[in-house]
Amino acid sequence: MKRQQLALFIGLSLSALSATTLSTTALASQASDPQTVFSQAYQSYLAAVKADENVQQTAKLAYTSGKAVYGKSDDNTANLAINYAKAIKGYGDELNEQRFALYNEAHTILAANHGKQSIETIDALLGQANYTTSAYKAANFLEQVIDIAKTQNKPKFVADMKLEAASLLAKKFSSKKYREAKNYLEEADEYYQENLPENSLERIKADFLMASFAEGRKKYNQAIERLNRIVNVFDSNLNFDHSAELSAHSKLIGLYEKQGKSEEATKHCLAIAKMVPWKESQEQTPLYRVNPDYPLNKAKQGRSGSVAMEFEVDTAGFVKNVSILNSDGGVSFEKSAIKAVEQWRYAPKFEKGQPVSATSQVRLDFKINR
Template sequence: MKLNKLALLMGLGLSVLSTTSFAEQTNNAQAVFNDAYQNYLNAIKTKENVQQAAEQAYTLGKTVYGENADNTASLAINYAKSINRYGKQWIEKRFSLYQQAYTILVNNHGKQSPETIDALVGMASFAPSAQKADYYLEQVIAIANTQNNPKFVADMKLEAATILANKFSYEKYREAKNYLEEADEYYLANLPKNSVEQIKADFLMASFAEGRKRYDQAIERLNRVVNVFDESLSYDHNAELTAHSRLIGLYEKQGKSDEATKHCIAIAKMVPWKESQEQTPLYRVNPKYPTNKARFRKDGKVVMEFEVDESGFVKNPQVLSSEGGVAFEKSAVEALAQWRYAPKFEHGKAVAATSKVQLDFKVNR
């Protein structure tokens, strides 16, 4: 009996010791994860090493919370969103992470739960086919419709339209356009012109119109964006720059260079002239590849210096050097003469300035 009692006490002692050790290990793991997650939050603020930090938090979080926890799903989504690399490998990686999160959230909350929406949107964004993407987005809209929130439905339709238009426009053009028009109708009736949602819808509506060569409709939408910043918002924004830039291209396509000039000037006021760099054209016409050079698969290169006048027009293009022959030079000069730039501003006034550009002619081999 004594031996058995001693053995039992030893067994209890070992059990207690083991439990204490496990608790310590758990606390340590939690502390390590907390540090990793804080590192991830700091990386987002500094915009440095975000993917690496998100991956570490995800890996450690799985150990702390388990494979099937909501927190693990959230960490997987964070990791997927942080990936900034390109190529098939990383597309598949992002899709896999969203899929893992979706499986967890469906098991925990059900297929019709709003908790699954982020994962579904992510899966649609990196789906292997247009059909799959459309299927996931249909589920997103169906879930949104159960929430008794018309704006949320419109937001999800805008999200769906954006994904289909940007990634699967050829196969799913009609579906994207329908989603967009329904979202836009709600925004026009219920939101102010300067709402983020309406601005996004205006941009996408302009893209659809431009794709169908309905330039007047596209111009109307982009001018709405420009006017919103002029009338309602007191700061410059990338959206405003983009709208000005796209309007330059649309007006030039219509032969309305005077209208385009207004937007060249607007961009010049917002973006400083970079003396040490090649200036970026706001509108460009690609040079024609000389027929005789293409026939014999000859490459060429032309370096030119030119003046950008006070209205952003190219003046006096001069060839500084070239490779491949005079035909390349002639084509390059003809194309460059049609380009538009943001002029240089000095002391609040547009002035002429000199810039350079190199045009490369390469035959695909």
């Protein structure tokens, strides 16, 4: 029987803003019994992916039954292992170890069949980098990815892989691999600015990450410049996913408030309010919040407390007229809670296209970890 190469449901997507197209390869279903079992399992997996339900269970069955058909060293087994790794839901060390083992298995197979410098190994390397617990190993896997990308003679692909590496290192190992992440990001950003239009998805993601790095170094003006560029792109390209624009506005509110520029933050509070339809049943969520200080006398006594408050969110998203509904623990908790909440910012309620004041409530709990 001639073996057919299975479609691999993975892609080198750079963010949630980009989509991966799924493709399939027809499989013979009437060969030996193991082949029939696998064929049925794989078709169930394809249907689960399309319906977006039971993907993990069907991916696991396709992987185990496919391995029985193709053996331990076939590309199809590697691809099925990656599909299964990507389908695993949930968090925790045990699940991450399981994902890593599957990506490691796939990489071993693909490197043996195509060479360690082959492009076929990139997704397995990225998977290992994402799920290893070692910052050193993650950096090593990503360095291999970029070295492989350079062999393709495609500068944008190299930049994309550098951005992917920067995102992963910044997310999981920023304290240990900050410099590597920063260098990768700056190199990718330089390429994008010179070669891609400002409304490209790659530039938007690079701007977000550059803003995050700048904020981490308390270079707030640099972060604000990047995020305002994102907002301007969305303002002139209304067909984009507005969740990214909401995120940019929200981050700008926090940055302006950190600089004491509340009026600058106001326009972004209003922008979010216009973008998100008001629901009477919704609980207003602060766009910027300051945590209350724990009263020193209560901390020394090991005392806990809570404060429930009602307040007005005015037409600019400021908190006004805070009143205590009930509290437990004493006046010092109340004073600390009020002082914090008065610094919060909200998206104001809109009625008939205009901002109006609204009443909201919140409860703050003060607890000492023992």
